[in-house]
Amino acid sequence: MPLYYGYGYGYGAMFDPLYLVVVIVSLVLGLAAQAYINRAYRTWSKVSSDGCSGEDVARRMLEANGCGAVGIRRVNGHLTDHYDPRDNNLYLSSENMLGGSVASVAVACHEAGHAVQRARGFSMFKMRQALVPVVNFTQSVWMIVLLLGIFMNMAGLTTIAIALFAFSVVFQLVTLPVEFDASRRAIAYIQESGMSAQQVEGARKVLTAAALTYVAAALTSILQLLYLLARTQRSQND
């Protein structure tokens, strides 16, 4: 096949219809997940949590789980909320920290859920944390190794590159149970805290939509890995 140069990732790659499919499917998945969380968040940010801010409820959830030492800080941006295990702080966006909506409480409690995971030594959380430095490394080098493999026409290097890329896929997969579990802890607490069935349902919807963004990211990376493997297979058969 003259279109495919060298080992098969060369200039031909940009004309590969299969690659175009991977890009389009990834894009559609990502945009659909984003649109879904935005819609769920917008809907439930209009429903009051009866005067409690995200910070109030997250603080109570942390204390109820023996995590009173966890700090709560404000972070700029929209849906930038996260838990940082390095300094053991929740970082909440203004709208979720101060906001008194079902959506604010859901997101704030989800982040508190991560702090509880760490305090309880939740195994998937520990595994994910252990993978962070590994994936930081593999993500920054896999493409360089791949390009070296292509230009030096060394099959061994491209195989190593794919193995390095596979760490990102494993990381995305390990992230899923960590995210689901943080949401499960959040919903359990919100339920216990005496909110109405409608408020609990709203919180569940917001957190399910948020989880779908991680599912979309995981599917995208699996798709990319499959593409890389198919590409290698094909060029070996050429």
Ligand SMILES: [Zn+2]
């Ligand atoms: Zn999370």
